[in-house]
Structures are given as C-alpha cells and as structure tokens.
Amino acid sequence: MKKLLCSISILFLAILLTGCKEKETPGDRMQTYVSNWNESKFSEMYKDFLNTDTKKMFDANEFVDRQEKLAEDLGIKNLKITYKKPKEETKWDEEKPAAFPIQISMDTIAGPIKFEKELTWHFETHGDTENWFAEWDPSFILPKLTEKDKIQISTMSAKRGKIFDRNGNPLAVNGTGYEAGIVPGKFTDETKKSELAKLLNTTVKFIDKQVNQSWVQPDYFVPIAPVSKNNQALLDKLITIPGVTYQETEMREYPYGESAAHLTGYIGKITAELLEKHKDEGYKETDLIGRQGLERILEDRLRGKDGVGIYIKSPESGATLQKVVETEAVNGENISLTIDAELQKKIFTSMKGEPGASAAVDPQTGETLALVSSPSFEPTEFMLGVSGERYKKLSEDPLKPLFNRFAAAYAPGSSLKPITAVIGMEKGTLKPEKGLSISGQTWQKDSSWGAYRVSRLHPEAPNPLNLKNALIYSDNIYFAQQALAIGKEDFISGLTKFGFGEEIPFMLNISPSQISNDGTIASEGQLADTSFGQGQMLANILHLATIYEPILTNGIMYKPTLLLDDRTQQVWKEGIISKDTAEVLKNDLRSIVVDGFAQAANIPDIPISGKTGTAELKTSAEGRGEENGFFVSYNTNNPAFILAMMIENVEDNGGSGYVAEFAAEVYKANNKK
Known part of the structure; x- marks a missing residue:
C-alpha cells in the first residue's frame, strides 16, 4: 500500500512540475x-x-x-x-x-x-x-531565390595595367597574339600529335585531354597553346599539319623586346608555389602573374581586381538573369617610367650583343633614362612558357643572356679615378697643376710593400705629371700616390660621401657599391688598388653613372628614380664637390676624349667628355688577365644624360677604347632624332 501511495505521489509531482514549466x-x-x-x-x-x-x-x-x-x-x-x-x-x-x-x-x-x-x-x-x-x-x-532556381557566378576579368616610358612609348601592353589549336574533324593523322606537342612545348596527353572535353565537336576549334604573333616561323610550321590552325587572342606584348627584357621582365602562369605564397590574394590556378622585372615588382599595381557577379538563373526558357550582387572589375594601373625607351634601344643596339651593362641618368633630376643588360632574351618567349630544352640552352650559354648585369656590381677600374681626384682636391692634398715626377712602369712606396707594386700602362706619360695628364694617360701610379697622401680613413670617408658602402635608394633590387668586402682598407697596397677601382672595390653601373652627377651639378647627387610620377631632384648626397673642383674635372674629362685614349668617342659635331676604365679580373692559366672595359661619358655642351657603359672581356678588343666606340654609337644615333 505504501509503495502504491509513493508511486502516485511521484506521478502527481511530475504532472505538477510539467504544468508549472513555462x-x-x-x-x-x-x-x-x-x-x-x-x-x-x-x-x-x-x-x-x-x-x-x-x-x-x-x-x-x-x-x-x-x-x-x-x-x-x-x-x-x-x-x-x-x-x-x-x-x-x-x-x-x-x-x-x-x-x-x-x-x-x-x-x-x-x-x-x-x-x-x-x-x-x-x-x-x-x-x-x-x-x-x-x-x-x-x-x-x-x-527572390526559389527551390528551382540555380545560382550563377560570373567573373569579369580586369585588364592588366600597361607600362610606358617617359614619352608614352609602350614597354608592356595588352596586345594580341595567337592561340594555336586543333579542329578535331580535320586532324586525322594521329601520328602528328607528337610533332605538334613538340612544337607547342606540351605533351600528347595534354592534347588528348583538350580534344576529349565534353563540349568539343568535330568542327570546333580546340585551343592548345598560345603563340606570339612575332613567331611567324612557328606559325608557318603549325599550319603544315592538317587540322592545326590558330586564332587571334589577347596577349601581353613587349614592343622593345630584348632591349628592355631585364627591366620589364615578363608575366607567366602562376605556379603552385606562387599560388601558395599569394593564397589570400584571390589568385586562381589559371591566372598570370608578374614573374620577373617590373612586371613582378609592380604586380600589385598592375594586376587590377577582377569583377564578380552573383545571379539567379530561372529554369524558365528565355528568362533573364536576376542580379543579386555585382562588383565591377577594376583595371590595373597604367605606370609610366622615367626610362627613354628609344635611348634604351639605341644603347642595347650599340652593344652589339657583347656581354655588359649600361645605365643612363639625367644629371639634373636623377631620373633613370636607361638600364640595359646585354645580351638578353625575348620576354614573350618566357611569358608563353619556355621549353626545358630552350631554357637549358639559354642558361648554359657562355654569354649568360639570362643574367641581369645592371643589377650586379663590378670592379670599376680607372672610371673611378675622377672620384679619387675629387676626394684629394676637396681635402687639399691634390693640387691639379702640381706635377709628380714618376718614372718606370711600376712603383712601390718602399720595401715594406714586399712584392706588391703598382703598374701603369703608359710609362711614356710626360713628367712632371699633373692631374690632367694623369687622367689622359690614366696613370695608376699617380692616383696611388694621391690616395696615400689622402690617407685610408679620409679616402674611405670621401667614398662614403658618394654612396659607397650603403644601399642604393632605388626601387629595383640592385647590388650596392662597396669599398671593400668589410668596408675597410687594411693596407697601403689595398689603398693604392682602391684608388684606381681595383682591390675589393665594386660598383653598380647605375651608381657609377650617378657618382659623376656632382661634377655637373656642383656637388649634388640625386637619388635615382624610375617612376615618372616620383618627385625628381631628390637629394641623395650634397656638398660633395666645390664649384672650382667641378670646373677642373669638367675640363679634364673633355681632354681625356680629345687627347687621351678614348679617341673613338672624339666624334665630329658631338663633343663628348668622359673617362675610360679597365678592370683586371683574374689571371688565366696562360697568364693573361681578363678585363672589363668601362666608359662613363656625357655630351659636353648638352649633358642631357650621363652614360655609364661596361663591356666584359675586352682584353682582346682594345680595352676600354672598345667601349668608348660603342658609346659613341649611342651619341650618333641619339643625335639623329
């Protein structure tokens, strides 16, 4: 009975609690x-x-x-x-x-x-x-979405921004090329697939994949690979294969080709590695991306932003798409450079495919007018996807066309001597008119130098040797003695005023110029070597052109700029050289061309001033030194630009006079415009 009463009580309590719950x-x-x-x-x-x-x-x-x-x-x-x-x-x-x-x-x-x-x-x-x-x-x-509707996503591609030179000439633009492909119904010889694959740098497997897509019909054009419109030889080979043809398509173009390839760089298909690196930036596997040069450095500005639309698609026949939301494409930015593309081309052409580098700067503004690396490559070839065989050939070419020489640094040789002269004159240890009596082909301060001796190429230089003649005859002994008079610390300080030993304030990644590997000069012998651009000294070609600016600006050296909308005349260094010192150097640099060993640049109607330089790199097994030749120059009466040019391995071509000859071609070509 008690158990029954207990059970009734529990049930009643449960009902009560249930009823009380809100x-x-x-x-x-x-x-x-x-x-x-x-x-x-x-x-x-x-x-x-x-x-x-x-x-x-x-x-x-x-x-x-x-x-x-x-x-x-x-x-x-x-x-x-x-x-x-x-x-x-x-x-x-x-x-x-x-x-x-x-x-x-x-x-x-x-x-x-x-x-x-x-x-x-x-x-x-x-x-x-x-x-x-x-x-x-x-x-x-x-x-407004219903159960029968489908969602459609459409992408509106943004146009990549263009790159222009200072005069509006196109360096990288959205032009046209060709898409090579197959019309399956006419491509009846299966044995031709391997030939086609080789011509288009692809595989038979890829061709089969393209042709076997669900939408393909016998009379449809099936694209396989892009081809530059400049590659007429390839196009001619393609159309000899029955069923193979090509259609015009949008394509990036580089009108100045090899002459500006290391500068502009190129775009190419995004790799898996780059896709991972830019995974949060909206790139897709089918996208193109800047791979080298300015195309890579300016990618964020050139790329633009694709537009995307979300639409509702009704199953009813003929129904129009209903827009849910849509963002318009934002085209990439068009960018203008300080580069003069025609001058760039003239410099590249003048170098005749010889390995070397050149830079031209406007001494009054600091604007970079040319950056050339020779020999070069065709950027469109890389944009379209260079074959492994072709890349191997280019990378193993002894002239190294893929190597960007204007980004590197080289021993400047005697092209540094005017700077040594400036340091000595500004300190007061070098008196331009005071002559030094120097005899013989070699010299050393004393026996403490051991076996080391300074050599000169022209022992016939007249005594006493003043600054003008020392520059005309490019006398190493004269400048070694002047450097010793300046002293190691003051000489380092003087070079530092010209930007040696620090990063060059430039938007491209270029090697800085160095005084030595550790920034110091350990011995008098090293000091002597450094005075004429040897030892451990290295100079970037753009910097080499820039350090001559103070001679024309009475002491100001501007930051080199590359974007046309950047503020010009950004002072990098100032107070480097006095007006009197500048006048001496200007006169002497003209005399070097008129009376010295840069006679190839002593051309009628175009007075050129400049300094040659030869840097010995190493000694071969036969005991002959390999030499790089330099010539830094400007038009004496109209110094619109300072041109610094370097050609490698000039030891069998007349040394730096060979480079002066190339530079003269630039001035002649530029005078015709």
Whole structure:
C-alpha cells in the first residue's frame, strides 16, 4: 500500500512540475534559431525548428547541403541575422502565426548582400512536442531565390595595367597574339600529335585531354597553346599539319623586346608555389602573374581586381538573369617610367650583343633614362612558357643572356679615378697643376710593400705629371700616390660621401657599391688598388653613372628614380664637390676624349667628355688577365644624360677604347632624332 501511495505521489509531482514549466514563446524560439543561423548550424535549424509544411517541401539535403555549398561557392563570410526582440509582456495567440521582420547581411566574393525578410512561426504539434516552428523557403538564403532556381557566378576579368616610358612609348601592353589549336574533324593523322606537342612545348596527353572535353565537336576549334604573333616561323610550321590552325587572342606584348627584357621582365602562369605564397590574394590556378622585372615588382599595381557577379538563373526558357550582387572589375594601373625607351634601344643596339651593362641618368633630376643588360632574351618567349630544352640552352650559354648585369656590381677600374681626384682636391692634398715626377712602369712606396707594386700602362706619360695628364694617360701610379697622401680613413670617408658602402635608394633590387668586402682598407697596397677601382672595390653601373652627377651639378647627387610620377631632384648626397673642383674635372674629362685614349668617342659635331676604365679580373692559366672595359661619358655642351657603359672581356678588343666606340654609337644615333 505504501509503495502504491509513493508511486502516485511521484506521478502527481511530475504532472505538477510539467504544468508549472513555462512554454517557449515565439520570441524564445526566434532567439535560439537566429543564434544557430548566425553560426551556420543548418542541421540544428532543420531538425528542431522548421514547421511541417517546410519539411514536406524541402528535405534535409536541400536545406542543409544547399546552404553549406552556397556558403563555400559564394565565399560567404560575416553572416549576420538581426531582428527586434519582442517585449516580454507580448501576448501570443497559438491560433495565429507570429511574424518577425529580420535583416540578413553577409559578405560574398562579389561584395556585400543585405536584404529584409519576414520570418513566420506557427504553433504545431510534432509527435509529443507542442511548440512554435518556422516557415522557410530558399529566399531566406538569397533574395527572390526559389527551390528551382540555380545560382550563377560570373567573373569579369580586369585588364592588366600597361607600362610606358617617359614619352608614352609602350614597354608592356595588352596586345594580341595567337592561340594555336586543333579542329578535331580535320586532324586525322594521329601520328602528328607528337610533332605538334613538340612544337607547342606540351605533351600528347595534354592534347588528348583538350580534344576529349565534353563540349568539343568535330568542327570546333580546340585551343592548345598560345603563340606570339612575332613567331611567324612557328606559325608557318603549325599550319603544315592538317587540322592545326590558330586564332587571334589577347596577349601581353613587349614592343622593345630584348632591349628592355631585364627591366620589364615578363608575366607567366602562376605556379603552385606562387599560388601558395599569394593564397589570400584571390589568385586562381589559371591566372598570370608578374614573374620577373617590373612586371613582378609592380604586380600589385598592375594586376587590377577582377569583377564578380552573383545571379539567379530561372529554369524558365528565355528568362533573364536576376542580379543579386555585382562588383565591377577594376583595371590595373597604367605606370609610366622615367626610362627613354628609344635611348634604351639605341644603347642595347650599340652593344652589339657583347656581354655588359649600361645605365643612363639625367644629371639634373636623377631620373633613370636607361638600364640595359646585354645580351638578353625575348620576354614573350618566357611569358608563353619556355621549353626545358630552350631554357637549358639559354642558361648554359657562355654569354649568360639570362643574367641581369645592371643589377650586379663590378670592379670599376680607372672610371673611378675622377672620384679619387675629387676626394684629394676637396681635402687639399691634390693640387691639379702640381706635377709628380714618376718614372718606370711600376712603383712601390718602399720595401715594406714586399712584392706588391703598382703598374701603369703608359710609362711614356710626360713628367712632371699633373692631374690632367694623369687622367689622359690614366696613370695608376699617380692616383696611388694621391690616395696615400689622402690617407685610408679620409679616402674611405670621401667614398662614403658618394654612396659607397650603403644601399642604393632605388626601387629595383640592385647590388650596392662597396669599398671593400668589410668596408675597410687594411693596407697601403689595398689603398693604392682602391684608388684606381681595383682591390675589393665594386660598383653598380647605375651608381657609377650617378657618382659623376656632382661634377655637373656642383656637388649634388640625386637619388635615382624610375617612376615618372616620383618627385625628381631628390637629394641623395650634397656638398660633395666645390664649384672650382667641378670646373677642373669638367675640363679634364673633355681632354681625356680629345687627347687621351678614348679617341673613338672624339666624334665630329658631338663633343663628348668622359673617362675610360679597365678592370683586371683574374689571371688565366696562360697568364693573361681578363678585363672589363668601362666608359662613363656625357655630351659636353648638352649633358642631357650621363652614360655609364661596361663591356666584359675586352682584353682582346682594345680595352676600354672598345667601349668608348660603342658609346659613341649611342651619341650618333641619339643625335639623329
């Protein structure tokens, strides 16, 4: 009897507690539902909150999978659903729906989406549960979306920005080329596939993959690989194969080709490594990206931003697309350089494919007018994807056409002597008119130098030897003695004033010029060597042109600029040289060409001033030294630019006079315009 009474009491208590528990209101349900929605918990939303009619219309896959897939495909982030909470004292009628105005917002790959809806709740019995359940349809995913509609995503490609020279000449532009391909119905000789694959630097497997795509029909054109419109030889070979043809297509062009290749660089297909490196920047596997030169350095500015549109596509025939959100493409920026492309081409042509580097700067502004590396390569060839065989041939070429010489640093040889003269004159230890009596072909200060001796090429130089004649005869002994008079510390200090030993303030990555490997001069012998640009001294070709500026600007050296919209006359160094010292050097640099060993540059009607230089690099097994030749020059009457040119291995071509001859060709060509 006691057990029965106990059981009745427990049952009564349970009924009592159940009756005391407050029912959930539509507001309570709404709060939990929206919380799940904001966290994209679609499974919980479907299982616990949707009303009977909704579940009859849409199964769990249609509700959950579709929203999860669209979230991924549309790049939905920051999904946020808001509504105005009802007042606590609100009375709810279970016989009537409860409606809540809601605001839905999200970010997508095509931009932000915001819209308003009304979410309706119905009081229903689901099994043993009575509660409020939501009425849902696909228009809560995107506005006006129905269960039969499909979502379409379209991309509007941004045009890559162009690169121009200072005069508006195109250096890198969006032009045209050709897409080589197959018309399957006419390509009947299967044995020709391997020949085609070799010509287009691809594989038979890739050709088969392209031809076997689902959309391909016998009379359709199937693209295989791009071909430059300048590669007529390849195009002629392709059309000899039955069924192979080509169509015009958009393509990056480099009108100045090899002459500016190391400067402009090129674009190419993005690699897996680059895709990973730029994984958060919106690149796709099919994109092109700057791979070398300015195309790579200016990638962010040139690239632009593709436009994206999200549209609703109705299954009805002829129905127009309904735009949900659309972001227009933003084309890349057009960039103008300080480079004079025609001067660049003239310099490159004058070098006749010899290995070397050149730079030209405007001495009054610091603008870089030319940066040349010779020999070079055709950038379009790399843009289209150079074959392994072709790349091997280029990389193993002893002239190293892929090596960017204007970015490197070389021993400047005697082209440094005017700078040594400046340091000595500014200190007061070098008197231009004072002559030194020097005899013989070699010299050493005393026996403490051991076996080391300074050699000179022209022992016939007249005594006493003053600065002008020392420059004309490029006398190493004279400048070695002047450097000793200056002293190691003051000589280092003087070179530092010209920017040696520090990074060159330039947008391209170029090697700095150095005084020595550690920035110090350990001995008098090293001091002597450094005075005429040997020892451990190295100079970048752009810097070499720049350090001659103070001679023409009475002491100011400008930062070299490359972008036309950069402010000109940005002072890098000033107070380097006095007006009197500058006048002496200007006169002497003209005399070097008129009376010295740069006679090849002593051309009629174009007075040229400059200094040659020869740097000995090493001694071969036969005992002959390899030499690089230099010539830094400008038009005496119209110094619109300072031209620094270096040619490698001139030991069998007349030394630095060979370089002066090349430079003279530039001035002649430039005088014709």
